[in-house]
Amino acid sequence: DTAVSQTPKYLVTQMGNDKSIKCEQNLGHDTMYWYKQDSKKFLKIMFSYNNKELIINETVPNRFSPKSPDKAHLNLHINSLELGDSAVYFCASSPTGQPGNTIYFGEGSWLTVV
């Protein structure tokens, strides 16, 4: 069983569309994250949630809306997609917040906006 699973793995969509990426972890962790990896391969945090509560919103445009129905799920919904949203989005989880915990990543979702 995959510890952190996200779907879809690949997504190609047109500008202006709304799309969602789903993430689930079966590790029993309290904390989940969304990270964005841009074309230069830099990873940056977007959001973190602890027990369904938003902890970090790293100045992400409000077109991005995370939703955590329970502590095992953290979905990312993106409205009015723009070309600059093309990136790889990684979901991750850890037992509690950093710094002392190993973090587990999903396989990534490749979003291409055309």
Next chain:
Amino acid sequence: KNEVEQSPQNLTAQEGEFITINCSYSVGISALHWLQQHPGGGIVSLFMLSSGKKKHGRLIATINIQEKHSSLHITASHPRDSAVYICAVPRGAQKLVFGQGTRLTINP
């Protein structure tokens, strides 16, 4: 300047060589993470360390908190070690700041 700097950015070596990747950071931390990103894109946590040295198989990670520096070593490198290696440090309770990554290529 990024608060986490890695060197080199790219490294190509022959199979069997000893590999060293360096990570320097600018602020005090309590722990540092080394991650591996496979060519297919998945990210795996290799080490989380707060002092001294950790070893896992052919991988060794060291950290010097006073000098704000960590190294990742690979002994007897193999083509399957080809990947991007990323160090990351916590910033606050729930945020990691990442280095730009080191792309390692091991040729047979």
